[in-house]
Amino acid sequence: MEKTLIGALEAGGTKMVCAVGYGDGTVLEQVSMPTTTPEETMEQVAAWFADKDVSALGIGAFGPTAVNPADPRFGQILETPKTAWRYFDMLGSVRDRLNIPCGYDTDVNVACLGEVTFGCAKGLTDVVYLTIGTGVGAGVLSGGHLVHGNMHPEAGHILLVRDPRETLPEGESGCPYHANCLEGLIAGPGVAKRWDGKSAGQMADDAEAMDLLAGYLGQALATFILCYAPQKIIIGGGVADHTPIVQLAREKCAAALNGYIVTPEFADLDSYIVNNSLEGKQGIMGCLELGRRALEA
Template identity: 40%
Template sequence: MTLFGGIEAGGTKFICAIGNGPNELVAQTRFPTTTPEETLSQAAEFFIRFMEKSHTQLASIGIASFGPLDLIPGSPTYGYITSTPKPGWANVAIRDVLQARTGCPVVIDTDVNGAALGEGKWGAAQGLSDYVYLTIGTGIGGGLIVQNRPFHGMLHPEMGHIRLPHDLQKDPFPGICPFHGDCFEGLANGPALQARTGQKAELLPPEHPIWELEAEYIALALQSIICVTSPQRIILGGGVMKQSHLFPRIRAMTRNLLNGYIQAKAILDEIDSYIVPPALGEMAGVLGAIALAQHI
């Protein structure tokens, strides 16, 4: 049986797995993201030990990584993490290091593009060719799949850094993005919720007023994403979206913001199945990395 490796390279933790899909994982591990040397060594060692013990050569390894990333083939820094604010990780050649140490072909893409591919192959976007996966947690990022392939363009989409209407009278919070202040991520990620309320988002009750504001910011972003990319479905994942009570609010606000302009059945009559949670849950990232490996 041909086996593939997958790495969800997150700013907080790495998840590594080996297999062919959600029901065919033969090994997996997770560990905290520390320094590049320590973390990449742990990841490489996981795959090397498996191959030595099983006498099986992995066909390829996919990395679904936090970024920003250089995804331009032929670029001297292709496969590098670039201008990340995570200390010590800027300009790290994550793809090259893991390819050299494991001896396997390695492909890399953004964490959200990876998760999107996983949801398309095994999850909430099965049967679709054009869709968006948006993660809302410690950061905010969006993966765009066009004709079954991750869209990159000049670099790759950064949906978390689009600018939103910000009513400073209603919400005087200045935002926490180190680059843009009150962009989507700066206003609506988990740390922004904690900075306003003094509590972690998962501890806030559903009736807390911050959730109405959060739903509004997400809906404003979705309005723009729908108008620009016209996806067949939008999948909302990440830690913040574990608050399932947000979904009905976001759907209603998004439809109201579009105000009948987008005459599509998915928006007008089927929005409950248009804006949806991920079907793969917390495994979307690492399964998406395996899907990336299978795309080589």
């Protein structure tokens, strides 16, 4: 019997990645388009999928967004800095145009789902997926289920202790909401603000800069381990992909926990705290799995 086609939409604040594939994670066709106004963008997305004959669609959306089906706002973008998108019904706008079953979650949750279904976390039930780029987001799988509480984890905004070497002025960071959160101190805008507009990749050979960023990441990882008790932590995004901070943060994390966590997983940090394993496709592949689940629901 011919395989069922499933659509995948990785809906980012900068670009929309649309793909068609199968429930086994195979990606047949993929395209990206810029994120502009909600109406224009979603019209283009729906037009691309219109002749693809997909039976279901999985959507991983930028946030904050409402991911609990019991929430009356389910499928809406919430208090985003992209003001035109605030309270836009992303799920409804796609579903109304395509009239097919749709799964909906955050972009980092679907990336986590992709790694758990097809990647280095396959078979695990408790996983944290962290992405570090222009922002920091976290997808959390707990007890085999993606975490949805009153909203979804916003673990990129946990507050940290500033390093005494920090050169950002007190009270300032790359986050408009918090002066001392992980995103503000380690993501692209904070890096650029600290080092004259440079990217993390451009600073990758600066040992002191990498040590500073790794220290912040190590603090955060220690907190995630204590709160979520994951079996594996996977880190993606441009900052993680183009610098050595993941490797450096392992020892920073161990130092922060100071021998308190004694488990087989933590005894092998190289296998416990890792870079992403699906060559940047974890989000799209997670969306395919989300679409497959929507079809079978």
